[in-house]
Amino acid sequence: MKLETKTPLRIASGGLAVGLVAGLSLMAGSPWVSSSSAEEAAGSAPTFSPVKALSDRDVYFPGTEDLASDEMRVTACGTGMPNARPKQAAACWLVELGNGDKFIFDIGSGSFERLSALSIPMDYLDKVFIGHLHSDHFGDLGDLWVGGVISNRQRPLRIWGPSGSKPEYGTQYAVDRMQEMLTWDAASRLGNVNVQGQKLEVTEFDYQGVNQVIYEDNGVTIRSIPAIHALDGPVSFILEWNGLKFAFSSDTYPNKWWLEHTKDADIAIHECFLPPTLLVKRQKFPVADALNVGTQVHTSPAMFGKVMSIIEPRMAVAYHFFNDFDIAPEVERLIRMTYDGPLELAVDYMVFNVTKDDIKVRMAVINEDAWPLPSVTEKLPADPSERIGFSEFITSGREVFADVIKRAYDETNEEFGTDIPPPL
Ligand SMILES: [Zn+2]
Ligand SMILES: [Zn+2]
Numbered sequence: 001m002k003l004e005t006k007t008p009l010r011i012a013s014g015g016l017a018v019g020l021v022a023g024l025s026l027m028a029g030s031p032w033v034s035s036s037s038a039e040e041a042a043g044s045a046p047t048f049s050p051v052k053a054l055s056d057r058d059v060y061f062p063g064t065e066d067l068a069s070d071e072m073r074v075t076a077c078g079t080g081m082p083n084a085r086p087k088q089a090a091a092c093w094l095v096e097l098g099n100g101d102k103f104i105f106d107i108g109s110g111s112f113e114r115l116s117a118l119s120i121p122m123d124y125l126d127k128v129f130i131g132h133l134h135s136d137h138f139g140d141l142g143d144l145w146v147g148g149v150i151s152n153r154q155r156p157l158r159i160w161g162p163s164g165s166k167p168e169y170g171t172q173y174a175v176d177r178m179q180e181m182l183t184w185d186a187a188s189r190l191g192n193v194n195v196q197g198q199k200l201e202v203t204e205f206d207y208q209g210v211n212q213v214i215y216e217d218n219g220v221t222i223r224s225i226p227a228i229h230a231l232d233g234p235v236s237f238i239l240e241w242n243g244l245k246f247a248f249s250s251d252t253y254p255n256k257w258w259l260e261h262t263k264d265a266d267i268a269i270h271e272c273f274l275p276p277t278l279l280v281k282r283q284k285f286p287v288a289d290a291l292n293v294g295t296q297v298h299t300s301p302a303m304f305g306k307v308m309s310i311i312e313p314r315m316a317v318a319y320h321f322f323n324d325f326d327i328a329p330e331v332e333r334l335i336r337m338t339y340d341g342p343l344e345l346a347v348d349y350m351v352f353n354v355t356k357d358d359i360k361v362r363m364a365v366i367n368e369d370a371w372p373l374p375s376v377t378e379k380l381p382a383d384p385s386e387r388i389g390f391s392e393f394i395t396s397g398r399e400v401f402a403d404v405i406k407r408a409y410d411e412t413n414e415e416f417g418t419d420i421p422p423p424l
Contacts, residue, residue, distance in 0.1 A: 131250020191387025305338030
């Protein structure tokens with residue numbers, strides 16, 4: 001194919017930052033420069049544009065790409081901090097494997113919205129691994145649980161999380177109380193939607209276990225190692241499948257267990273907190289608190305770099321800071337003082353396609369108008385006999401617009417060929 005065409009090179013729109021080199025590589029897979037148009041370009045400008053889709057994409061559109069049988073796709077569904085912000089939800093990472101398995105690691109506040117944007121039926125989002133019980137790491141668990149009930153998840157929601165130094169600090173205690181907190185929610189669903197998905201299964205494992213297997217199925221092994229963060233209890237996770245190794249710190253101070261057991265990870269995602277100076281300047285921390293939180297409770301950027309220099313992953317991913325144009329350069333400068341290997345500073349919707357030969361990093365482009373995908377199993381009907389109903393006091397307050405309700409029933413019955421009478 002000739003590249004020295006006089007026809008202006010047209011690149012598909014979509015805001016792609018395409019430099020000269022990237023542009024040339026895009027041309028190779030681009031229908032905009034088909035062999036026929038290149039031939040025509042030698043003579044006169046082509047009359048018709050090709051009608052095929054681009055074969056190369058620099059972005060990931062959820063639900064539009066096969067996952068190869070040997071491939072791992074890791075999607076950032078929360079990369080921020082405990083402080084809520086529209087741009088970055090709190091910690092959450094989705095791991096999808098070519099064998100069909102999907103695993104959620106942490107589900108911090110705001111992250112369920114990100115997960116929901118990925119066009120995955122809720123049936124498959126039923127396994128959650130929680131590194132520790134800060135709300136920025138499990139705050140959306142209740143929403144995932146209830147969202148699954150509404151979306152016909154027929155299997156229990158399965159949760160793995162650490163014990164604590166006493167039972168009240170453990171995952172079982174937290175999930176039991178979450179269920180209690182949602183008592184009214186659960187009761188209100190009875191008889192109105194099928195409640196098969198209200199089942200929860202918690203596997204609480206020893207937070208002091210070192211490289212202990214906490215999950216093993218379908219060729220996937222997940223291990224936990226202790227983490228050091230705020231209080232006894234936190235852990236980090238290592239997932240291995242098909243010769244690929246994924247490591248996720250959740251939150252931790254640098255520690256010997258991570259350095260020993262995450263060596264040579266294909267992708268190592270580790271917290272990297274804002275440096276103390278920025279905690280003071282941007283978040284108004286008292287200086288002593290900034291130093292404590294930024295270097296003792298969390299891992300600072302330069303400490304992150306030290307950690308990655310030792311474990312030497314194929315890809316190091318820093319998360320857990322507000323990744324803005326005026327923050328990232330300082331975070332990267334500090335990391336680069338101690339680490340010169342492959343690095344990404346995560347933002348929400350960053351996607352990593354990992355195989356033995358390649359790690360492709362792109363951004364997902366989300367359809368803001370996405371609806372929940374229908375369940376892959378037939379939607380189970382509600383059982384009206386389970387309905388708790390209202391007190392006489394509340395029932396006495398109902399204004400029944402019988403004419404419009406009857407019309408809604410009539411129109412719906414007609415459209416779907418049913419014969420459901422309106423309630424009296
Ligand atoms: Zn934390
Ligand atoms: Zn955190």
